[in-house]
Amino acid sequence: MKLLCHISFFLLIIALSFQAYSQQNSICGELKGPHFGPFDYLERVQLRDKLEIVEAYHFSQDVEKLKGNVPSVAADLSYTLHAWPNHHRALASLAKLAIREKAVNLPGLKYNVECYFDRAFRWRSNDSIVRSIYGSYLSKVGRANNAIEQLEIAVRLKSDNATAHYNLGLLYFDKANYDKAQFHAESAYALDFPLPGLRNKLIRAGKWKK
Known part of the structure; x- marks a missing residue:
C-alpha cells in the first residue's frame, strides 16, 4: 500500500510539472516556429554568419544602448531573442529597458520581459x-x-x-x-x-x- 501511495504521488508530481510546463509554453510561446532560428548563443563562434545577419539588422549599437523609441527598440530586441533566445547582450539590454521604463509589458515585445528569460532557460538551461x-x-x-x-x-x-x-x-x-x-x-x-x-x-x- 505504501509503495502504491509513493508511485501515485510520483505520478501526480510528474503530471503537475508537465501541466506547469505546458502552461508556461502557452504564455511564453514555443521556441521553434516560422522564424529565423533558434540558435544557441553559446555556439556563436561556430554560427557567426547567422549571428551577423540578426545583429546587422536588429541588434545595432543603438538598439543595444536603447537609443530610439521604445516600441522600435523593443521590437528589435524581441526579434533578436526569437532568433537567439539566450543572446546575452540582448537579454541584458532588455533587462535595462524594463528597469528604465519600470514595466515588464512593453510595446514592441511579443511577450513580457520575464518570458524572454523563461525562453532562454528552456532553450539552454545550462x-x-x-x-x-x-x-x-x-x-x-x-x-x-x-x-x-x-x-x-x-x-x-x-x-x-x-x-x-x-x-x-x-x-x-x-x-x-x-x-x-x-x-x-x-x-x-x-x-x-x-x-x-x-x-x-x-x-x-x-x-x-x-
Missing part, C-alpha cells in the same frame, strides 16, 4: 550567463531572494562566473550574511573582478577577513 543576467535584473527590481536563487544556480553551472559571485556577495552583505558575502567576494576577486565595492563594504563593516 547557460550560466543568462542566470547571472536575470539575477542582476531581479536584484535591481527589489526581488533579492529570487535574485539569490538565480545567482546561486549561475555559480553552480559555472564556478568561474565572477559577476555572479560579486552580485551574490552584495546580496548576502545586504542580508547581513557576512560569511557568504566574504566567500563570494573572495571568489570574485580571485577571478580578477575589477570593482572594489563589495570588498570596501566588508572592510567598513569590519567583516573583511583578508
